[in-house]
Amino acid sequence: MDDEILDEQRELVRVLEAHGWDVTESELSVYESPWEDDDTPEATITLTARRQFPGSEVPEGVGEDGGDDDNPYRLK
Numbered sequence: 001m002d003d004e005i006l007d008e009q010r011e012l013v014r015v016l017e018a019h020g021w022d023v024t025e026s027e028l029s030v031y032e033s034p035w036e037d038d039d040t041p042e043a044t045i046t047l048t049a050r051r052q053f054p055g056s057e058v059p060e061g062v063g064e065d066g067g068d069d070d071n072p073y074r075l076k
Contacts, residue, residue: 002030002041005028005030005041005043006028008043008045009026009028009043009045012045012047013026013047016047016049020051021049021050021051022049022050022051023047023048023049024048024049024050025046025047025048026045026046026047026048027045027046027047028043028044028045028046029043029044029045030042030043031043031044
């Protein structure tokens with residue numbers, strides 16, 4: 001795998017962490033584009049991160065059992 005692609009992934013993680021996010025998962029896929037005629041690799045990076053927001057109010061019941069019971073899109 002190209003070191004430049006890994007360096008880009010590390011830089012994205014550093015940016016998130018510099019803004020107070022905790023990166024919990026990282027997935028990197030490198031492939032040749034089916035739409036381009038050359039052999040230049042492309043990459044997709046998926047990062048999962050979490051962050052606590054102290055002082056923000058969460059409505060009662062939200063997050064405790066998966067969400068608000070008044071949600072019209074929730075199957076009961």
